[in-house]
Amino acid sequence: MRLYLVRHAKAEKDAPTGRDDDRPLKPRGIHQAEWLAGELTRTAGKRGVSVIVSSPIVRAINTAQILHRTLKVPMETRDELSTHSNASGYLKVIGELVERGRSAIIVGHNPTLEQVGAVILPSSSREQASFRTGECLVIELPAGSLLGRGRLAERMRADDGEGE
Secondary structure, three states, rough: EEEEEEOOEEOOOOOOOOOOOHOOOHHHHHHHHHHHHHHHHHHHHOOOOEEEOOOOHHHHHHHHHHHHHOOOOOEEEEEOOOOOOOHHHHHHHHHHHHHHOOOOOEEOOOOHHHHHHHHHHHHHHHHHHHOOOEEEEEOOOOOOOOOOOOEEEEEEOOOOOOOO
8 A cells, every 4th residue: 555645835934813723825835736736646546545634734734625626535634633743643544544455645744744754664764754845755555564664665746946
């Protein structure tokens, strides 16, 4: 099974409400998410991704909605993926998906995504678990335990010439 870990695309510095959780995507972030949706349609669409699971935080939802519109697979939000959660919440959600044999796209946040990647990938590959905004790590998961058994298959991110 394949797991697609996506860090939300580039978000505005501030939200109209003043709450960090309410920051929407910047135009650059919308471009990143649209590009990623196209790439995932080309690759993940052929492999039968069954669900997009997103953090309930606005910038992650915005990213996931763009993926959802393009890939046309069900989307759900889970509190365990919010900025207020930790790696064990992410691993719980991922474990449920693996148990049901569902390839999924997880849209979340750093530093937790990096922590999750470091747990899933073998120790020799853990330095590859870093994420920039709008980036997707494609991880091959064998049946059984998640811990240290994943293989990094691909990285995807729009090359827009900018850093973070």
